[in-house]
Amino acid sequence: MSEETMEVDAKTRCHGGAAGNGGGTERRFAAIERDVAVLVSNYCTKEDIARVELKLLDRFGRLDATMAELESRMVRWFFATTVSLAAVAFTAGKFL
Incomplete structure (x- = not known):
């Protein structure tokens, strides 16, 4: 594995940028949406x-x-x- 590939892979894991990350981004977005809904309900x-x-x-x-x-x-x-x-x-x- 080249250094460039390892760097891209590390960035992808840290920032959840890859489509094949096991649905981590979707879970995070769902959590954010839930938190925002709670905030809005308390206005x-x-x-x-x-x-x-x-x-x-x-x-x-x-x-x-x-x-x-x-x-x-x-x-x-x-x-x-x-x-x-x-x-x-x-x-x-x-x-x-």
């Missing part, structure tokens, strides 16, 4: 993204309402605590 559609966006907007709206309610509660507690402490301070000031 999101515009409708999926729009649905997620609507869910997020709804949840952020509820979060805003909850935060406003908590803020209102905190202001009331702060005001009540301030008034109570002022009353205690004035009462203590009377007795001194």
Whole structure:
């Protein structure tokens, strides 16, 4: 076997270029097609993204309402605590 023939044979085995390679190329292409099909099946559609966006907007709206309610509660507690402490301070000031 000449060096040129051996070189061509080695390239053929490494790259799967020969027709008589036992169907290796076809198996590899089938595996690639299967992998691509899995990737494509996992893509999101515009409708999926729009649905997620609507869910997020709804949840952020509820979060805003909850935060406003908590803020209102905190202001009331702060005001009540301030008034109570002022009353205690004035009462203590009377007795001194």
